[in-house]
Amino acid sequence: xxxxxxxxxxxxxxxxxxxxxxxxxxxxxxxxxxxRLVAGPDATAEDVAAVRAEMGLEGSIWRQYxxxxxxxxxxxxxxxAKTRQPVVAEIGARFMPTLWLTLIxxxxxxxxxxxxxxxxxxxxxxWQDQTAMVxxxxxxxxxxxxxxxxxxxxxxxxxxxxxTGGDESWRSFVLPSITLGAGVxxxxxxxxxxxxxxxxxxDYVRTARAKGVPERGVIWKHALRNALIPVVTMIGLxxxxxxxxxxxxxxxxxxxxxxRLLIDSVSFRDYPVIQAEILLFSTEFVLINLVxxxxxxxxxxxxxLR
Amino acid sequence: xxxxxxxxxxxxxxxxxxxxxxLLEVRGxxxxxxxxxxxxxxxxxxxxxxxxxxxxxxxGESGSxxxxxxxxxxxxxxxxxxxxxxxxxxxxxxxxxxHDLATETPEAMRRLRGPELAMxxxxxxxxxxxxxxxxxxxxxAVMLHQNVGRDSAMAEAKRMLERVRIPEAARQLTRYPFxxxxxxxxxxxIAIALSCRPRFLIxxxxxxxxxxxxxxxxxxxxxxxxRELGMGLMFITHDMGVVAEIxxxxxxxxxxEKVEEGVAERIFDAPEHPYTxxxxxxxxxxxxxxxxxxxxxxxxPNAPKPRPQDTVRGAPVLEVRDLVTRFDVRRGLFGRLVGxxxxxxxxxxxxxxxxxxxxxxxxxxxxxxxxxxxIRLEQPxxxxxxxxxxxxxxxxxxxxxxxxxxxQYVFQDPFASLDPRLTVGFSIAEPxxxxxxxxxxxxxxxxxALLEQVGLSARHAGxxxxxLSGGQRQRVCIARALASEPRVIIADEAVxxxxxxxxxxxxxxxxxxxxxxxxxxxxxxxxxxxxxxIAHRVAVMxxxxxxxxxxxxxxxxxxxxxxxxxxxxxxPVPDPRRRxxxxxxxxxxxxxxxxxxxxxxxxxxxxEVGPDHFVARHRVGGLY
Numbered sequence: 001x002x003x004x005x006x007x008x009x010x011x012x013x014x015x016x017x018x019x020x021x022x023x024x025x026x027x028x029x030x031x032x033x034x035x036r037l038v039a040g041p042d043a044t045a046e047d048v049a050a051v052r053a054e055m056g057l058e059g060s061i062w063r064q065y066x067x068x069x070x071x072x073x074x075x076x077x078x079x080x081a082k083t084r085q086p087v088v089a090e091i092g093a094r095f096m097p098t099l100w101l102t103l104i105x106x107x108x109x110x111x112x113x114x115x116x117x118x119x120x121x122x123x124x125x126x127w128q129d130q131t132a133m134v135x136x137x138x139x140x141x142x143x144x145x146x147x148x149x150x151x152x153x154x155x156x157x158x159x160x161x162x163x164t165g166g167d168e169s170w171r172s173f174v175l176p177s178i179t180l181g182a183g184v185x186x187x188x189x190x191x192x193x194x195x196x197x198x199x200x201x202x203d204y205v206r207t208a209r210a211k212g213v214p215e216r217g218v219i220w221k222h223a224l225r226n227a228l229i230p231v232v233t234m235i236g237l238x239x240x241x242x243x244x245x246x247x248x249x250x251x252x253x254x255x256x257x258x259x260r261l262l263i264d265s266v267s268f269r270d271y272p273v274i275q276a277e278i279l280l281f282s283t284e285f286v287l288i289n290l291v292x293x294x295x296x297x298x299x300x301x302x303x304x305l306r
Numbered sequence: 307x308x309x310x311x312x313x314x315x316x317x318x319x320x321x322x323x324x325x326x327x328x329l330l331e332v333r334g335x336x337x338x339x340x341x342x343x344x345x346x347x348x349x350x351x352x353x354x355x356x357x358x359x360x361x362x363x364x365x366g367e368s369g370s371x372x373x374x375x376x377x378x379x380x381x382x383x384x385x386x387x388x389x390x391x392x393x394x395x396x397x398x399x400x401x402x403x404x405h406d407l408a409t410e411t412p413e414a415m416r417r418l419r420g421p422e423l424a425m426x427x428x429x430x431x432x433x434x435x436x437x438x439x440x441x442x443x444x445x446x447a448v449m450l451h452q453n454v455g456r457d458s459a460m461a462e463a464k465r466m467l468e469r470v471r472i473p474e475a476a477r478q479l480t481r482y483p484f485x486x487x488x489x490x491x492x493x494x495x496i497a498i499a500l501s502c503r504p505r506f507l508i509x510x511x512x513x514x515x516x517x518x519x520x521x522x523x524x525x526x527x528x529x530x531x532x533r534e535l536g537m538g539l540m541f542i543t544h545d546m547g548v549v550a551e552i553x554x555x556x557x558x559x560x561x562x563e564k565v566e567e568g569v570a571e572r573i574f575d576a577p578e579h580p581y582t583x584x585x586x587x588x589x590x591x592x593x594x595x596x597x598x599x600x601x602x603x604x605x606x607p608n609a610p611k612p613r614p615q616d617t618v619r620g621a622p623v624l625e626v627r628d629l630v631t632r633f634d635v636r637r638g639l640f641g642r643l644v645g646x647x648x649x650x651x652x653x654x655x656x657x658x659x660x661x662x663x664x665x666x667x668x669x670x671x672x673x674x675x676x677x678x679x680x681i682r683l684e685q686p687x688x689x690x691x692x693x694x695x696x697x698x699x700x701x702x703x704x705x706x707x708x709x710x711x712x713x714q715y716v717f718q719d720p721f722a723s724l725d726p727r728l729t730v731g732f733s734i735a736e737p738x739x740x741x742x743x744x745x746x747x748x749x750x751x752x753x754x755a756l757l758e759q760v761g762l763s764a765r766h767a768g769x770x771x772x773x774l775s776g777g778q779r780q781r782v783c784i785a786r787a788l789a790s791e792p793r794v795i796i797a798d799e800a801v802x803x804x805x806x807x808x809x810x811x812x813x814x815x816x817x818x819x820x821x822x823x824x825x826x827x828x829x830x831x832x833x834x835x836x837x838x839x840i841a842h843r844v845a846v847m848x849x850x851x852x853x854x855x856x857x858x859x860x861x862x863x864x865x866x867x868x869x870x871x872x873x874x875x876x877x878p879v880p881d882p883r884r885r886x887x888x889x890x891x892x893x894x895x896x897x898x899x900x901x902x903x904x905x906x907x908x909x910x911x912x913x914e915v916g917p918d919h920f921v922a923r924h925r926v927g928g929l930y
Contacts, residue, residue, distance in 0.1 A: 203432040209382055210427075211447040211498060212420035215412075225437050301437060301482045 001297065001304055008293050012286050019282040023275050024068050027055070030271075037269060038081045054078060055272070077276040082268045087276045090261065095280075098250075098257035101180060102242040104173055109181030110188060110235055117192025121227075122219060124197055132189060139186025148179040148252035165254030176253040180246055184238045191234050195227040202226070229300050236292035240285040327398065328355040329506055329538040330379065335393035335408070337371070337378050337562075348374040348388060349562045358505065361532065361539040363553035363570070365546065365585070367805035368776070371562035372542045376508045379407060379540075380423050381415045397422070400505055421451045424504035428511035430491035434483035440467075441479030444498050451502045466497040470527060488669070489520035493527070500531060506538045513548060517668040517832060522876040525551055544806060546589040547835070547878030550574060551885050558582045570882040583607070588810040590835035592862075592877045599859045601662065601840050603817045604810040612814070617660035617821050618842055621695070623793045624657040624680070624713070624826065629689035631672075631679045635900060648899045649675040650686065651850035652909055657794060660820060662827040664841035664858070666834060666873065670899060672850040673830045677796040680828075681713050694793065711741050714787035718799035720779035724771040730757075730782050731767030737790040756785040761815055777808035781815065788819065796828045801836060813840055834877045838862055843918075846870045849899050849907065856919030866921040 027034050035052035036043070043051070052058060055078060056067045071077070077087035116136070120129040155175060156164040163172050199205065200223055208222040250259040258277065265273035297304040332354040339346045349371040356362045366372045377383040378390055379397075395407035399422050407415065427433045435443060444463035448454060454462070460479065467475035470493040483491055492512060499507060509528065513521035529552055532539045541552055549556055549570065556573040558566040558581065566579040577583045587605060595602060600614035631650040634643055649672045657663050665673040679686040682701060690699045693712055698705045714737075717723040724733055734753045738744055744752055754764035760781040771779055780800065787795050797816070801809045817840060819825060831837050837844060838858065845855040846867065854867040865871045879885075901907065912920035 203427060203429055204435040206382055206385070207425075207427065207433045207495070207498070208435070209385060209416075210380060210419055210425040212416050212418070212450055213446065214416060214450075222435055222438075226435070299437065302484045305482065305485070 004297060004304070005290075005294060008290050012290055015286050016283060019279060019286075020069060020072065021065070023278050024065055026278075027271050027275065028057075028061070028064075034271060038271060072279070077279075078272040080265075080273050081270045082265070082273075087272050090273060091258070091276055091280065094256060094258050094261045097255060098243065098259065101173065101176055101249075101255065101257065102239070105177040105181035105242060106184065106235075106239050108177065109185035112181075113185040113188025114192050114231070116185070116189040117231075118196055118219070118224060118227075120189065120193040121196030121200060124193075124200075129193075133193070136186040136189045139182050140190070142182070144179050144183060144246070145248045145252050147182055148175070148249060151175045151179060152252070165252075166256075172253075176249050176255055179252070180242060180249045184242070187238065188231065188234060192227065192231050195230050196223060199223045199227040225299060229296065232295050232299065233292055236288050236295075240288045243284045243288070244281045328396075329358045329398055330354070330356040330540075331396035332375075332379070333394050333396070335375070335378060335395060336391045337374050337383060337388050338391050339388045347391075347562060349378065352393070352559075352562075352564055354557060354564070356506065356538040356540055358538050359533070359536045361529075361541055361552055361554045362557060363541045363543060363549040363555070364557045364559060365543060365549055366559035367544055367585075367807065369561065370559040372559050373510055374562075375559070376425070376510050376540065376542055379508060380419055380425055381407060381410070381412070382425075384412065397506070417451075420447055420504065421502040422505055424499035424502070424507050426492070426495050426499045426507070426509040426512045428514050430488050430495055430515060433495055434491055436483055438482075439479065440481055440483065440486070440494050444479075444494070444501050447498050447501045462501065463497070466501050467494070469500070469531070470494075470497045472497075487520075488516055489523065492516060492520075492524055496524070496528065496531070500535065503535060504537060506540070507532070508540045508542070510542045511544070512541075514543070514545070518834070519668060519872060519876040521548070522878070525878070528552070545878070546574075546586060546806070546880045547591075550880045550882045551878045553882070558585065574880065574882055584807060586880070588807040589880050590810075590833075590839050591880050592835045592838055592874070593879075595838050596859070596863050599857065601817065601838075601842060601858065603814040604839060606814070615662075615817055615821065615840075615842070617824065618658050619660050619824065620658060622656035622692075623659050623694050624828075625690075625692040626656075626676075626680065627654045627690045627692075629653040629676065629679055629686050629691070631675050631684050631686045643903060645900050645902050648672075648850045648901055648907055649684075650679055651907055653689075653847075653850075653852055655845055655852065655855060657826045657828060659793065659826055660824045661843065662820065662829050662841045664829045664831055664837040664844045665847060666831055666837055666844060667847035668832060668873075671847040672899070673847050674798050675850075676847070677715070677798050677828060677830050680796065681709065681715060683715075707741070711737075711790045712792050713794045713796065714790060714792040716780070716783050716787050716795060716797045716800040718802050720776055720783055720803065721771070723783055724779060726771055728770075729767065730769050730771065730774070733771075734767070734782065734786045734789055737786060741790050743790065752789070753785075756788055757782075759788065759819070760785045761811075775808075776804055777812060780804060780808075780812055784812075784815065784819070788823070788825075792825060794826045794828065796830065798830045799832070800829075802831065802833065809836065816840065834862070834874060846873065849897065851907070851909065851922065852912070853922045854920070855912065856916065860916050860919040864916070864919075866915050866919075 030037070033048070035048050035055055035057055038055065039048045039051040056064055056071065058064070075088055079085060080087055080090050083090065116132050120132045123129045152164050152175065155162045162174050166172050205218060205223055208218045213222065244258065247259040247263055249255065250257045251263070261273065262277055265277065332352055335349055335352040336347060337349040339348055352375060364372045364375065374383065374388060377386055377388070379395055383390065390408045393408060397405045397407050399405060399418065405418070441460055441463045444466055445456065445459035448459040448462045449456065464475045464479055467478055472478050472490060472493050483494070486494065512528070513524050516524060525548065528539070543549060553570045556568060556570050557564055558573070558579065560581050566573065566577065566582045573582065574586065577586055584607065587607060590604070598614065600616055602614050603612035605612060629650055630652055633647040633649060635645045635647060636642060637644045653676055655663060665676060667673050675684055678684045680691060690697065692698065693709060696708065698709045701709065724730070731753050734756055735749050738749050738752055753767055757764055757766050762778060762781055762785070766774070771782070774782065801812050804812060813836060816827065820827065829837065829840055841858045843856060844858050844861040845852045846861065846869065847853070848869045854861055854865065854870045861870065862874060865874055910922045913923050915921050
């Protein structure tokens with residue numbers, strides 16, 4: 001098990017190095033002089049040279065990469081071209097709101113999605129299943145900005161129960177997390193259902209019944225744990241997507257998160273911020289994948305012990 | 307299910323069972339699948355009795371309703387999409403209460419399953435929960451029905467494992483199913499089934515997926531446990547050899563109906579129903595060709611007596627020398643090489659035109675890898691392969707074409723080896739097009755001719771695989787193999803998945819094609835009785851090596867290697883008077899072909915012990 005985790009970690013480092021090469025190359029492949037772009041059209045030659053030095057664009061390509069890598073490892077991503085604040089501070093301020101929103105949205109949608117999926121699988125073909133699956137298809141296909149606007153209209157404007165945006169109190173989390181999690185819950189419900197239906201047809205489920213295991217035990221002990229094996233992967237993927245910050249939901253609810261930071265930095269061509277964000281998203285994904293692999297081994301002894 | 311519960315006269319069922327009344331009494335049972343116009347009656351008006359201490363075999367081919375019957379008795383049919391539409395299933399429990407299992411509530415059925423009714427299923431690979439430890443799976447059944455705590459349930463699980471003769475029972479408790487061999491898993495299944503001392507056990511093809519020697523072990527084990535516990539045993543099988551081995555009475559089923567019933571000896575001596583006669587005629591009895599040195603096709607009722615297969619002609623078409631295929635096993639942080647599976651170890655043989663060389667042995671002995679290495683589905687590390695005198699060991703553009711045209715493969719599973727989205731005609735035409743043998747309309751004509759050659763008709767060309775039966779599909783696979791006019795066909799367990807009567811037909815077809823086309827077969831099989839019918843020569847493989855090779859009559863009639871003898875002894879004989887029930891159970895497992903780096907298996911040269919009959923005189927894994 002330890003060897004398994006260490007091997008995966010080694011792979012993770014390799015992936016991150018590759019990503020760093022892409023991120024590093026991204027600025028250098030831009031047409032024109034990125035230093036001039038960042039410094040602005042009115043900058044003097046000295047200003048541009050100063051910016052170039054700050055961005056690490058001097059010397060041979062190898063020296064530049066070595067410089068970039070050592071800066072990155074020390075957590076120094078330079079300064080934002082727009083605000084002149086350190087990039088780390090910019091991203092740090094936006095990271096926690098996105099993380100909290102993601103955790104809450106993932107939390108409820110995972111519980112809800114799994115429960116609905118299992119219920120549908122157990123009551124396959126009956127009204128509970130059909131209702132749940134109609135809802136799930138709606139959840140997947142309903143655009144999140146529209147759901148967000150409807151929720152604001154009902155709960156904030158008409159009823160006045162919840163704020164329309166911002167992240168001041170726990171009440172601000174309710175609407176964005178519902179909007180963000182709806183799609184995830186729908187995907188997970190459908191996925192869990194199909195995994196559950198597959199597992200329910202397995203021979204070992206029949207064996208459990210032949211032993212006289214009560215139906216509850218058949219479902220929770222024998223079927224669900226096997227059905228969860230593919231679902232775990234799905235949860236990890238969804239979590240990774242949400243951690244990148246949802247541009248749509250954060251915009252609709254004026255949420256000060258990474259999604260909006262990304263939009264802002266792209267429209268301002270704030271390259272240092274864009275670079276750091278790409279690296280952050282990749283790291284998040286790779287780490288989540290690592291966690292998923294470990295969880296996978298936990299639920300599936302065949303992977304753990306091989 | 308609220309339909310009439312009984313078609314039998316009232317008064318035939320005493321409310322309390324005393325003395326010799328049957329444990330299980332099925333009357334007029336009918337079971338249906340689906341609903342409305344699509345509904346299918348899988349079992350119709352079945353009557354059946356099983357007494358305590360008695361073994362009743364239910365015999366039939368696919369679709370006979372034998373498994374549906376067993377699932378109906380335990381009512382697991384409720385979860386399989388079927389429903390009991392009429393009839394009653396009388397069952398007397400240990401307190402003497404009579405139940406009608408056809409109408410019991412699900413909760414009452416659940417309480418009966420385990421302590422009263424237990425089941426062992428066909429597939430030990432998939433019938434155990436992959437994420438739960440073996441001990442947990444046995445203890446669960448004990449805790450459910452015996453009102454004991456976890457610790458004593460575990461202790462009982464260990465006793466059960468010892469009882470089904472699993473070595474090192476304490477250690478096995480903590481292992482997962484994937485860490486056990488097929489035979490071990492089936493013993494665990496039996497341990498689960500017997501853990502609550504059931505009064506009635508249903509075993510649904512429990513040994514079909516196992517090797518012969520393991521099958522022999524499991525059958526003997528079940529017979530002895532049954533006597534110990536005095537259970538009623540219902541044994542479902544398609545294999546008449548197994549029936550002869552274990553059954554007191556036999557019920558023959560076809561298309562959901564009972565066609566014949568009787569004491570085992572009577573069924574085998576004087577089968578009354580024509581279907582039972584056909585079934586028995588199709589059963590290859592080992593030793594039936596002992597006096598004959600050539601293979602002979604199966605006899606077909608109302609057809610002329612088949613002639614011996616005198617088809618071997620000329621110089622070898624395939625010469626294999628010193629073939630070695632090993633698979634690396636890597637483990638740990640850096641994928642360190644920790645061992646090798648020695649699948650094929652210095653295998654040499656010749657195959658002549660018109661000859662059938664059977665390669666026999668048990669799972670993992672390397673017989674399939676040998677076949678796959680010849681056509682390079684696996685990459686051998688050593689050895690030479692000559693095809694009609696031409697060296698095809700090194701594959702370049704030309705030799706690859708020559709090899710792949712001249713050597714064709716037929717796989718075990720006719721369901722999985724045809725593309726479900728291509729018509730049969732397209733699949734057969736593929737080798738013709740790939741080797742550019744014909745073009746245009748000539749391809750269609752050739753496909754039609756091939757279909758007719760394998761006993762199908764030209765109109766089958768437009769069908770999809772799912773529209774055909776298993777036997778028809780395997781005929782299509784043979785037609786596809788013949789399409790490139792090969793000199794050699796490697797048939798890898800090609801008839802193993804087929805019903806007995808279909809198996810006999812396909813074997814006869816292969817022999818007929820050999821007589822007409824002079825094709826040579828490398829017939830890879832674990833079924834010694836079929837091998838006796840089809841093979842001119844036999845090679846016995848054990849742990850990757852050929853331990854005995856020679857003319858079929860010599861190897862099977864006068865086996866020299868201990869493993870060959872063990873293999874032959876394990877084959878069930880379809881004669882209830884010759885059962886080996888009383889013999890000692892041999893629990894040895896075949897050792898693993900996985901060896902440490904540098905630990906090479908010992909090789910001994912094959913020594914000639916008779917004309918063209920060679921034996922390796924060495925100890926292999928404790929055997930000689």
